[in-house]
Amino acid sequence: MEVIVLPGAAEIGRLAADVIERVLKAQPAPVLGLATGSTPEPLYGELIRRHRAEGLSFAHARAFTLDEYVGLPEDHPQRYAAVIRRGLTDHLDLKPDAVQGPNGSAADLLAECLRYEQAIVDAGGVDVQIAGIGSDGHIAFNEPGSSLTSATRLKTLTKRTRADNARFFANADEVPQHVITQGLGTILRSRHLLLIATGAAKAPAVARTVEGPLAASCPASVVQLHPHATVLLDEAAAAQLEHGDYYAEVWAARPSWQPL
Ligand code: PGA
Numbered sequence: 001m002e003v004i005v006l007p008g009a010a011e012i013g014r015l016a017a018d019v020i021e022r023v024l025k026a027q028p029a030p031v032l033g034l035a036t037g038s039t040p041e042p043l044y045g046e047l048i049r050r051h052r053a054e055g056l057s058f059a060h061a062r063a064f065t066l067d068e069y070v071g072l073p074e075d076h077p078q079r080y081a082a083v084i085r086r087g088l089t090d091h092l093d094l095k096p097d098a099v100q101g102p103n104g105s106a107a108d109l110l111a112e113c114l115r116y117e118q119a120i121v122d123a124g125g126v127d128v129q130i131a132g133i134g135s136d137g138h139i140a141f142n143e144p145g146s147s148l149t150s151a152t153r154l155k156t157l158t159k160r161t162r163a164d165n166a167r168f169f170a171n172a173d174e175v176p177q178h179v180i181t182q183g184l185g186t187i188l189r190s191r192h193l194l195l196i197a198t199g200a201a202k203a204p205a206v207a208r209t210v211e212g213p214l215a216a217s218c219p220a221s222v223v224q225l226h227p228h229a230t231v232l233l234d235e236a237a238a239a240q241l242e243h244g245d246y247y248a249e250v251w252a253a254r255p256s257w258q259p260l
Contacts (some may be wrong), residue, residue, distance in 0.1 A: 001229045001230075002123075005232065005239070006234060033065075048091040059094070066121055066187075069104050069179055079104065083212070102152065109154055110154070122201065125189055126190040127191050128194060129213050133202055136205065137160060137218035140187060141161070141181035141193070142187075143158050145217065149183070154179070188222055197232075199234070202236075
């Protein structure tokens with residue numbers, strides 16, 4: 001696990017975009033893992049900029065989103081399938097069927113969870129997974145208590161997550177209670193995990209995630225088990241870390257030949 005603290009969200013977006021650009025250029029059929037939420041927005045803005053200004057192509061890539069609300073109408077603007085199109089994939093040259101997410105309107109939701117988990121396996125797994133952290137320590141929508149080896153399944157959102165996400169809805173009551181989410185085991189199978197957190201509101205969850213015990217009560221702490229994880233933080237999100245000086249030394253001494 002490498003923890004990198006940068007001055008702000010723009011620097012994080014550029015560094016994360018470098019990782020994705022390298023995967024896109026190195027692999028004939030890269031598979032990206034996409035997250036929704038506010039945290040990846042600067043990264044997505046940078047990817048769109050590189051696509052437009054520098055010709056960075058996604059035409060050979062596929063992508064899987066982490067999660068989806070259950071029960072929102074097909075045309076609801078907050079369905080994550082719509083959010084990721086608006087915020088990223090509509091602005092790139094991905095093929096129309098290259099982006100998949102769990103279907104929160106499936107008639108058989110349990111079968112849909114199994115189908116989605118298998119679709120990721122069939123695609124060869126995720127090369128680079130982007131993820132944020134919830135203020136309650138969730139990653140994707142794996143709320144506290146999630147099995148550390150869980151697969152894609154139905155979860156019930158905590159009150160805190162629904163309150164955090166109320167900003168996208170008329171009020172917290174409109175935030176669906178249920179979701180389909182990739183599991184912690186699913187995320188652990190990604191080949192590179194880029195965990196991003198910005199802002200002071202995330203500082204307690206970041207400290208538990210990075211320096212607390214590996215525990216289902218802080219699901220994002222599975223980052224400690226991941227064989228190749230990069231944690232990208234701004235200074236506010238990193239404020240409660242105990243070993244911040246050491247992370248800064250590691251970053252300053254990073255050999256130029258060592259890619260992230
Ligand atoms: P945010 O959400 O990026 O909107 O803060 C992160 C998350 O809930 O995982």
